[in-house]
Amino acid sequence: MEVTFVLQDGSSRTVEAEPDWKLMEVAVDNAIPGIDGDCGGEAACATCHVYVAPEWREATGERTEPEQDMLASTFGVRENSRLSCQIRTSEALDGLEVEVVGS
Numbered sequence: 001m002e003v004t005f006v007l008q009d010g011s012s013r014t015v016e017a018e019p020d021w022k023l024m025e026v027a028v029d030n031a032i033p034g035i036d037g038d039c040g041g042e043a044a045c046a047t048c049h050v051y052v053a054p055e056w057r058e059a060t061g062e063r064t065e066p067e068q069d070m071l072a073s074t075f076g077v078r079e080n081s082r083l084s085c086q087i088r089t090s091e092a093l094d095g096l097e098v099e100v101v102g103s
């Protein structure tokens with residue numbers, strides 16, 4: 001499957017992803033700038049904050065409870081904000097596009 005990250009400079013990078021990874025891990029593995037994953041994927045740092053493209057919001061599901069709590073104290077949160085460590089890659093998300101928010 002492929003995932004596209006829209007970077008803070010407006011450029012985008014499309015990378016290959018294995019199913020059942022945390023989206024944050026895919027980003028870190030591919031050195032996507034602006035996604036650091038400082039807490040290791042525990043929904044406790046928000047350095048993996050992304051905006052999910054509108055057409056992918058339903059497929060990526062609802063925020064988890066710890067994610068919701070973390071986002072409540074995160075800067076720049078929008079309706080389509082997600083912590084990318086709380087999104088699991090799967091074939092159903094092939095073509096997923098997210099915008100990197102950075103921290």
Ligand code: FES
Pocket residue numbers: 024036037038039040041042043044045046047048049070083084085086
């Ligand atoms: Fe820390 Fe996602 S990696 S909240």
